[in-house]
Amino acid sequence: MKQFLAFVRKEFYHIFRDKRTLMVLFGMPIAQLLLFGFAITTEVNNANIGIYNQSPGQFSNDLVQRMTGSDFFRLSANINSEAEMLEAFQTNKLKMVVVIPPKFEQNVTAGNAKIQLIADGSDPNLATILTSSAEAVIMTWMKERAGTNIQIETIDPQVRWHYNPELKSAEMFVPGVVTIILMLVSAMLTSISITREKELGTIEILYVSPLKPAVIIVGKVLPFAILSIINAILILLVAWLVFSVPVNGSVVLLLFEMLLFIMTSLGLGVLISTVADSQQTALMLSLFGLMMPTILLSGFIFPIANMPLPLQVISNIIPAKWFLIIIKNIMLKGIGMAYIWKETLILLGMTAFFIGVSVKKFKIRLQ
């Protein structure tokens, strides 16, 4: 036990004396959270649009005011010709132009008014979001006119979003960021910290000592497990305080599941260190072998249901996929163990497998 504590103390010295490790440990979660929170967002705010009003009048002015009065759009140019519009698109000044055709005023009263929305399709996602937002605004405007003498035939789709009714992206990315951070900190830092001993040759004197492999492995893993849990709690706090993403379900259950996922990642980290001989290799393996699949195939960014079948199959062996289901269920839907026991079991199985293989592969000699 004394040996073990001495080993853990030594690991904490390493961690707190290495600026790079500290950066990855505490700098990165904050940076990721802020990046995803503020920069990489699927909400549209203040998109620059232009108005090409060929029929100035009461109705058109009212509509323009309605559109630019929302948070979605900002009127940044009044267009007077088609050439002007093209130039605005080419110089990237505008993302969308609302074209109000001639005779709009008369047509509104006649009941067959048309409006053209021209969007910059080079960013298809944005274009879709902008046009549908604009349609929604126009639709609402038309409806409000309905009581007056304008008759408009429209289809009125009723859409309701469950769990994230405002489609706030924070509720989408917080579980994802937690997943990535836990995976990264646990697996990458553990594998690097073990391979560092190999690279510096200190592993040789650890071998030539009465230390048991289990003491070395657990001693390496424990500090990162503790720091990862602290990290996870910090992220949840920031998510709650800055982005107002609450934990709807049981916090205790969530922490337990996080601990499980941390164990999975630590197992992977030890596994990586048994095959990698240098810190460089360990870093590469962690980044490309773990991070990329975690980001791309876990369902964090791209929905798994939309993937081609082979990738859907592969996604099943990504631990993060299962954890993401669990954490989303607990955080957003607020449901309990009854609905996530299957995913939990899968993670448990994976963890047992990774730890088993790493202990088996962990060498007691060089080579």
Added chain:
Amino acid sequence: MVEFHNINKSYGENEAVKDVSFSVGEGELFGLIGPDGAGKSTLFRILTTVLLADSGNVLFNGKDVVADYKYIRENVGYMPGKFSLYQDLSVTENLKFFATIFNTTIDENYELIKDIYQQLEPFGNRKAGALSGGMKQKLALSCALIHKPKVLVLDEPTFGVDAVSRKEFWDMLKSLKAKGVTILVSTPYMDEAELCDRIALIQKGRILDINTPKGIVEQFERQLFIVSNVAIYPALQALENNPATQNAYSFGQEIHVYADEITSANAIKQVLENGGLKNPEVSVGTPNIEDCFMDLMVRGNLEESAHA
């Protein structure tokens, strides 16, 4: 105390150690002398259980290093060739750590490391990475000794250390030997060989000879001539062109010639003057370990090429 029996070890195609056998007695200071890549580290790693031999076995205090590796790991003090302490830990933290993982404390075995560690104590809070070469080596030795090992294995401990620190280090080994510790040390420096009780000369994975330093020197059967006051390169060429003086090697500003047939300094002088060198000085010399090593190495190579 330590017995190597017919050890072989290859790394892929490269045979690092070929059929090596030797034994080291209790309380002996035994030196493994040879150039880089001779197989010294491989032998030490097999002894300290971190490498497995392809064939042969090693006994450590009567216990097999493979079957009873746990016993060896508890009873050997090992200082690898590369400085292998934690550079980001301070002197005291390193020593404490190694004491604890060997289930002991600094106080318990302080007596053994006292002389060495006292020199380090003023730098107790300094990070190991910021120490000078000589200090690092003293710390590494302290860490290897802290659990009072039966056998101390030191792989090129003085490599890259200044002359004064090297001398201090060997004084420390002497006093450890006096305390009854069996010591195996490897070094590429021939001058250190003479400080050992017995030495094994090793080259290309083979043991050339095992003897006391004195015994090795006495075995030198040829006549040694020392040539000075000449330009080294042309002189070497002149000597090598003559079959009788072809075993000529430069030692700094001198050339050592190992001869079988020629027995007078004048004959060597003649060879040099015939080669166009002016006023060479030639004297009869007493061979040192390095001369013996060079001589054994040449013979070994000759035998090898004869076999091939």
